[in-house]
Amino acid sequence: MYSESIKHKLLATPSKEIVFPAVVKLELLFAANKSRNKKGNNTKVELFLMRFLLVPFDAEACYIYADIRFRCQINDSPVEPNERVGWLYEYNSIR
Numbered sequence: 001m002y003s004e005s006i007k008h009k010l011l012a013t014p015s016k017e018i019v020f021p022a023v024v025k026l027e028l029l030f031a032a033n034k035s036r037n038k039k040g041n042n043t044k045v046e047l048f049l050m051r052f053l054l055v056p057f058d059a060e061a062c063y064i065y066a067d068i069r070f071r072c073q074i075n076d077s078p079v080e081p082n083e084r085v086g087w088l089y090e091y092n093s094i095r
Contacts, residue, residue: 021057025049 010018025045034043055061 015051016053019055020049021051021061022056023057025054 028045028049030037032045035041065075
């Protein structure tokens with residue numbers, strides 16, 4: 001479901017230093033809604049995300065994300081939809 005390297009980065013980084021764009025919440029809630037335990041998994045998403053800063057996915061973020069995906073693609077390391085968390089470190093550094 002998720003990359004072990006992303007899990008490791010999340011666990012190794014203090015939550016106050018991690019920023020998630022709202023689109024990550026959207027994707028997590030979408031996955032929760034598809035599950036057999038929709039209500040329980042939606043609650044897990046909310047509890048997980050309440051430890052982190054959630055920021056809007058604005059026009060600036062679109063350009064940053066497009067650039068990161070482009071660089072990954074030309075280096076034969078495409079960003080998987082469920083691994084978009086990785087680009088947040090760069091997004092956070094420009095905020």
